[in-house]
Amino acid sequence: RGDSAAADRRVDSICPYCGVGCQLTYHVKDEQILFVEGRNGPSNQGRLCVKGRFGFDYPGHPARLTRPLIRRPGVPKGLDPDFDPARPLTHFREASWEEALDLAARGLVELKATQGPDALAGFGSAKCSNEEAWLFQKLVRVGFGSNHVDHCTRLCHASSVAALMECLGSGAVTASFMQALQAEVVILTGCNPAVNHPVAATYFKQAARNGTKLIILDPRGQALDAYAWRSLRFSPGGDVALFNAMLNVIIGEGLYDPAYIDAHTEGFAALKAGVVDMTPEAMSPLCGVAPEAIREVARAYAGAERAMIFWGMGISQHVHGTDNARCLISLALACGHTGRPGTGLHPLRGQNNVQGASDAGLIPMVLPDYQPVGDAQLRAAFEALWGTELAPDPGLTVVEIMDAILAGQIRGMYILGENPAMSDPDLNHARAALAALEHLVVQDLFVTETAQFADVILPAAAWSEKTGTVTNTNRQVQLGRAALAPPGEAKPDWWIIQQMARRFGLGWDYAHPREVFAEMKRGMHSLDHITWERLEREGSVTYPCPADDAPGQDVVFADAFPRAGGRARFSPTRPLPPDEPVDAAYPVVLTTGRLLEHWHTGAMTRRSRVLDEREPEAAAFLAPAELGRLGVAPGGAVRIATRRGAITLTARVDPGMPEGMVFVPFAFVEAAANLLTNPALDPDGKIPEFKYAACRLSPAS
Ligand code: SF4
Numbered sequence: 001r002g003d004s005a006a007a008d009r010r011v012d013s014i015c016p017y018c019g020v021g022c023q024l025t026y027h028v029k030d031e032q033i034l035f036v037e038g039r040n041g042p043s044n045q046g047r048l049c050v051k052g053r054f055g056f057d058y059p060g061h062p063a064r065l066t067r068p069l070i071r072r073p074g075v076p077k078g079l080d081p082d083f084d085p086a087r088p089l090t091h092f093r094e095a096s097w098e099e100a101l102d103l104a105a106r107g108l109v110e111l112k113a114t115q116g117p118d119a120l121a122g123f124g125s126a127k128c129s130n131e132e133a134w135l136f137q138k139l140v141r142v143g144f145g146s147n148h149v150d151h152c153t154r155l156c157h158a159s160s161v162a163a164l165m166e167c168l169g170s171g172a173v174t175a176s177f178m179q180a181l182q183a184e185v186v187i188l189t190g191c192n193p194a195v196n197h198p199v200a201a202t203y204f205k206q207a208a209r210n211g212t213k214l215i216i217l218d219p220r221g222q223a224l225d226a227y228a229w230r231s232l233r234f235s236p237g238g239d240v241a242l243f244n245a246m247l248n249v250i251i252g253e254g255l256y257d258p259a260y261i262d263a264h265t266e267g268f269a270a271l272k273a274g275v276v277d278m279t280p281e282a283m284s285p286l287c288g289v290a291p292e293a294i295r296e297v298a299r300a301y302a303g304a305e306r307a308m309i310f311w312g313m314g315i316s317q318h319v320h321g322t323d324n325a326r327c328l329i330s331l332a333l334a335c336g337h338t339g340r341p342g343t344g345l346h347p348l349r350g351q352n353n354v355q356g357a358s359d360a361g362l363i364p365m366v367l368p369d370y371q372p373v374g375d376a377q378l379r380a381a382f383e384a385l386w387g388t389e390l391a392p393d394p395g396l397t398v399v400e401i402m403d404a405i406l407a408g409q410i411r412g413m414y415i416l417g418e419n420p421a422m423s424d425p426d427l428n429h430a431r432a433a434l435a436a437l438e439h440l441v442v443q444d445l446f447v448t449e450t451a452q453f454a455d456v457i458l459p460a461a462a463w464s465e466k467t468g469t470v471t472n473t474n475r476q477v478q479l480g481r482a483a484l485a486p487p488g489e490a491k492p493d494w495w496i497i498q499q500m501a502r503r504f505g506l507g508w509d510y511a512h513p514r515e516v517f518a519e520m521k522r523g524m525h526s527l528d529h530i531t532w533e534r535l536e537r538e539g540s541v542t543y544p545c546p547a548d549d550a551p552g553q554d555v556v557f558a559d560a561f562p563r564a565g566g567r568a569r570f571s572p573t574r575p576l577p578p579d580e581p582v583d584a585a586y587p588v589v590l591t592t593g594r595l596l597e598h599w600h601t602g603a604m605t606r607r608s609r610v611l612d613e614r615e616p617e618a619a620a621f622l623a624p625a626e627l628g629r630l631g632v633a634p635g636g637a638v639r640i641a642t643r644r645g646a647i648t649l650t651a652r653v654d655p656g657m658p659e660g661m662v663f664v665p666f667a668f669v670e671a672a673a674n675l676l677t678n679p680a681l682d683p684d685g686k687i688p689e690f691k692y693a694a695c696r697l698s699p700a701s
Contacts, residue, residue: 019349021472049198066488068100105503107439117145125417129468147395159321159685175344182342190314221656238287243327260336274572306342356471364395579680586694602667618668
């Protein structure tokens with residue numbers, strides 16, 4: 001904790017990292033943030049994790065972009081191992097905003113004129129505000145003329161949203177994570193909250209201390225196991241088998257809630273018939289959990305008066321990710337565990353504004369508030385709002401856009417704050433696609449790996465330099481305020497998007513994000529009764545909110561679901577093998593994810609002094625026995641190879657890792673995990689199978 005008396009001013013804002021959305025205060029002196037303190041926000045009550053508390057200095061990193069850059073003629077596009085982000089000027093030259101914006105827009109406008117609207121695509125960012133997400137998708141839809149707009153939700157919870165939309169009619173959580181304090185049983189599956197949602201993890205610990213039975217279902221052990229009533233390790237990819245076996249027990253033993261099912265659901269008979277043969281004995285070989293253990297957790301969940309299920313990307317990042325989420329939804333519906341305090345379904349959202357960016361329409365198949373682009377009536381409302389005709393066909397998703405570039409369809413892109421040269425699966429493929437673009441505009445804080453492929457780089461303001469709203473995993477819309485001025489000529493993203501839109505002939509004239517928010521309210525009923533003034537006053541309002549002076553609804557769907565007839569739907573599933581099962585040549589499962597200290601591709605946290613000092617190098621996390629078998633000592637070098645590439649990292653012992661599995665974080669460009677990952681997609685959510693690729697390990701020198 002710093003000395004608050006030393007600060008010139010204090011500015012209240014929101015943490016820029018995870019979907020927990022902790023409220024914080026920047027203590028500023030001489031235009032620098034001295035330190036950060038947690039505020040009494042609804043989702044953090046003064047708490048912050050190491051990222052929120054210490055990861056505030058990246059905007060002042062020496063490599064920060066302060067002027068627009070234009071690629072020098074003849075410099076080839078691609079990652080240069082000798083590229084120095086602190087001295088990018090050998091590859092690029094500085095330019096005025098006027099010159100850079102003219103060039104950036106002209107390349108896209110000309111491609112649209114010669115190749116048609118389907119030649120352009122855009123990636124927006126879940127690290128930007130709701131207003132910026134709204135403007136970006138509006139530019140693509142109205143200016144580019146297509147729905148080829150997506151963002152990182154495609155790499156994290158798109159499959160969860162697909163299942164929630166299909167079964168409940170809404171893609172957001174049904175209850176906040178604070179409701180865990182009122183639950184008798186809490187299931188955490190495919191998530192590691194102590195690492196990825198650390199402040200949410202404090203609520204789970206608190207609940208467990210108060211007597212809640214915490215059940216952890218995951219292939220890998222984790223810190224929260226110490227608080228768990230039961231922690232079951234299932235085989236990687238065995239989740240659908242495990243969940244169906246639990247449903248088999250609940251239905252077979254009559255533990256379900258017939259009154260709830262009759263009143264609120266449809267399709268139970270099909271679910272019942274579908275799971276009849278998936279007994280714990282039949283599923284145990286597929287999921288690796290003993291039948292009695294399956295029965296025990298199924299009975300505990302079904303027998304509780306109030307129970308919740310939380311999940312993360314261990315559930316969603318599979319070719320069966322949507323099926324996984326369908327199973328979890330079926331468990332909750334069968335037992336009547338939604339719509340009351342202490343019950344619910346909660347996919348823990350990743351980035352600080354992935355909920356808000358999705359709500360605002362940064363998704364290729366839906367307009368804001370998840371309204372399908374193919375529905376002429378819904379589309380007409382946005383056509384009236386924006387004064388133009390909109391494309392009726394769903395656009396391409398993140399990985400599909402990379403494929404479409406190499407197929408010659410997509411020729412120009414505008415990428416705002418995303419880093420597909422690090423975050424996409426099978427990076428050699430993704431980087432070849434970026435290099436093949438005829439025109440690429442990247443807007444970011446640094447010359448990221450993706451920016452190294454750009455024709456024009458536009459320098460953006462960091463979160464602590466901007467004002468705007470964000471929406472966290474709990475559906476809480478919160479106001480972030482600028483604490484610092486952007487350095488040099490860097491500008492807020494909303495300002496830059498507007499300048500690009502004007503060069504597409506759009507007469508945009510927003511003077512402040514509050515004007516964008518006002519327009520959003522005209523197209524998004526989810527924001528009813530939430531105003532900018534209210535957010536300035538209250539800091540946070542949960543949607544849906546029933547009245548101007550009422551609190552938002554922490555728990556939703558008490559009476560009905562937002563589907564035709566008001567009923568939720570059961571969606572039966574069958575276990576499927578992973579896309580690339582292990583075999584004799586590649587006998588180990590590779591899984592990827594984040595570290596506590598490093599955020600996604602590391603663009604921010606690896607430029608934050610404390611965080612980078614705590615985790616400075618790429619490591620492979622392995623079970624002690626696996627390391628022993630390899631003959632590699634902790635701290636030694638291990639090579640990991642898949643059918644797509646190979647990397648070498650430092651070996652680290654992780655007693656929580658099962659044998660036959662290795663975990664690699666994807667934040668390190670020098671050993672980029674996504675060179676190895678499998679681009680196979682879930683057919684519904686179009687999410688890649690980041691959590692399972694067949695690999696082989698060997699000692700490296
Ligand atoms: Fe930031 Fe998430 Fe940590 Fe809270 S838990 S301080 S939102 S990274």
